[in-house]
Amino acid sequence: MTPKIEAFLKDAETDNPFLVVDLDVVEDRYRQLHSSFEEAHIYYAMKANPAKPILERLNKLGSSFDAASLAEIQQCLDAGVTPDRISFGNTLKKKKDIKAAFDLGVDLFVFDCIDELEKIAEVAPGARVYCRILVNRHGAGASWPLSRKFGCSSSMAHELMVRAKALGLVPFGISFHVGSQQLDPAHWGKAIADVAVLFDALGELGITLKMVNIGGGFPARYQDDIPALDDFISFIKNHMKTSFGENWPEIYTEPGRYIVAEAGVLQSEVVCISIKDFAEEIRWVYLDVGKFGGLAETIDESIIYQIATDYDEGEMGPVIIAGPTCDSCDTLYERTFFQLPLDLKTGDRVRILSAGAYTTMYASQGFNGFTPPEEYFV
Amino acid sequence: MTPKIEAFLKDAETDNPFLVVDLDVVEDRYRQLHSSFEEAHIYYAMKANPAKPILERLNKLGSSFDAASLAEIQQCLDAGVTPDRISFGNTLKKKKDIKAAFDLGVDLFVFDCIDELEKIAEVAPGARVYCRILVNRHGAGASWPLSRKFGCSSSMAHELMVRAKALGLVPFGISFHVGSQQLDPAHWGKAIADVAVLFDALGELGITLKMVNIGGGFPARYQDDIPALDDFISFIKNHMKTSFGENWPEIYTEPGRYIVAEAGVLQSEVVCISIKDFAEEIRWVYLDVGKFGGLAETIDESIIYQIATDYDEGEMGPVIIAGPTCDSCDTLYERTFFQLPLDLKTGDRVRILSAGAYTTMYASQGFNGFTPPEEYFV
Structure with a gap:
């Protein structure tokens, strides 16, 4: 996370998930590609964002x-x-x-x-x-x-x-x-x-x-x-x-992805953490953003996002991660061996890193009544 | 298709994909369930539509x-x-x-x-x-x-x-x-x-x-x-x-699905029909609506929609069906043995039947610049 994004997240007061994009990272990636590959004309694949x-x-x-x-x-x-x-x-x-x-x-x-x-x-x-x-x-x-x-x-x-x-x-x-x-x-x-x-x-x-x-x-x-x-x-x-x-x-x-993915951080909130039975060790962690809220590239667990929390120094445990909709297919990581801190709790905010590409525009217009994440630029 | 939907489709002049819902079918399904199962209180799962x-x-x-x-x-x-x-x-x-x-x-x-x-x-x-x-x-x-x-x-x-x-x-x-x-x-x-x-x-x-x-x-x-x-x-x-x-x-x-699915027909247009090589028999048929335009339930080819065309009496041939976006995952039916008429051509309109549930709200807000299908009620 860049200092500008960190500062923005610190002050953000919204309760809804949102994406924040550092435009300097976009510029940096463009310049990096341009200088490494002067012979190439860069056509930004704008579908990424x-x-x-x-x-x-x-x-x-x-x-x-x-x-x-x-x-x-x-x-x-x-x-x-x-x-x-x-x-x-x-x-x-x-x-x-x-x-x-x-x-x-x-x-x-x-x-x-x-x-x-x-x-x-x-x-x-x-x-x-x-x-x-x-x-x-x-x-x-x-x-x-x-x-x-x-x-x-x-x-x-x-x-x-x-x-x-x-x-x-x-x-x-x-x-x-x-x-x-x-x-x-x-x-x-x-x-x-x-x-x-x-x-x-x-x-x-x-x-x-x-x-x-x-x-x-x-x-x-x-x-x-x-x-x-x-x-x-x-x-x-x-x-x-x-x-x-x-x-x-x-x-x-x-x-497309190369230019914008790392420029964006998607803030999300933990809606609920549960186990399905007393004996189970694996927690289900439900976020307020899922496959229909912008994380469509988790289909088939293709893109494995990094999720940062406030407890990343503490002890970790295995989790299944899912989105907030009443749809079982809105499960993000079940086969991927994903770990999140044991201290993570309902209501905590988490940051999904490198979320600048193929997120906001993928989001459904309102499945289950959830609107797409807002997008901010710093 | 109901007479009301047929009449609406006949007069429709828009070039964009849209869903048309016959509210009488919604009412009919509700009444049917209510009379078969008087003991039950019906809570319509409104996420369906x-x-x-x-x-x-x-x-x-x-x-x-x-x-x-x-x-x-x-x-x-x-x-x-x-x-x-x-x-x-x-x-x-x-x-x-x-x-x-x-x-x-x-x-x-x-x-x-x-x-x-x-x-x-x-x-x-x-x-x-x-x-x-x-x-x-x-x-x-x-x-x-x-x-x-x-x-x-x-x-x-x-x-x-x-x-x-x-x-x-x-x-x-x-x-x-x-x-x-x-x-x-x-x-x-x-x-x-x-x-x-x-x-x-x-x-x-x-x-x-x-x-x-x-x-x-x-x-x-x-x-x-x-x-x-x-x-x-x-x-x-x-x-x-x-x-x-x-x-x-x-x-x-x-x-949810039971009440509204069969009430809706999604009109779509054939954007392109192609083969990948001279020797290939299987045509790729690209529609102007796909996984990101409302047909998300084709993920894993779970829901196999019926697609009606103007040539359904004619000879059929195998097809792969895909949506209009620059995303390979926006392919609807590849493993399903799907057939469409050999006479079908670019620019033709097709009707995706039983599309009243889990379509419009699933649609992405604008991936690739494509807005969600309009929705009409008759």
């Missing part, structure tokens, strides 16, 4: 933006971003939304199938397009795999790029995504090699691609240590050299 | 209400429900919310541990309390199991009821829940027998309980046929006779 103060800070730093919908594009524009720095980065777009985005000045669209390509050609004539290919199909190494749903095979991408040109679009590049919270740099290597093959094959047909979009996936620190950012970057650079020699295409990257 | 028109219709019919939070209690009151017909039915309540509910006139609270009981005793002196016991621990038979997170052992419930009396509360009854969308009536039998043992044991100590709350769990029809409601009710009545003889306690039941 599209709050206006975050967009404004990143815009001031010169970031570009990866938007998932027309609404997100509008949020970018509202934050002062110019449309030339927005990529419509969802392979799933309604035709009317493509048209509206194009009319707003957005000129860069992803696709992964003929259906999508034809929609773009129809309503965004002459736009730049990039094709997402399917890599790391089983999400190996990633805590939050992304791979099966998006992208097509390389051979199909090849066909589609030829088609894109025939349809009057600008075949601009190839993208892939190795999975969010990817802990193993090796996955980028294989994908970059696949992209290089496509660049060559299309080049022989007179289609010169200009950009490789290496996706996001750089991890944030939750409970466990993670490899250093530079490990990923130097690995990626080495593979770019191996695959492309000295003539690199433009590199786009779409970090 | 707390929309005001639904609450108002049920209020007019004489229903009582099971509220999961202070906000839901307020929604009841706003719909004209008197507080004597509201049960604060979440075992997880902040002390300040218990107090506020009690101050509003609510006098019936559930609990399942000493922590919660002491909170109630402190801020709602003299209130009626009922203890939830843990039954069907592994959720057998239920499509959406509810059992592990809530309730305590019978022996602990016994102790807690003695304690409740000592704390000046009114030990009023015992509740259990066999799991939502429970397809096997047998689970109620075992639970009722457990409750009867508790009634006897506490009676010997001079604590005369008055109520057994048999929870909800009655199924709605999705893709597959379900047993008739009367099968459940007659089974439950038989077991009440076996366990309690002729002197039944009051019976409370908390249907």
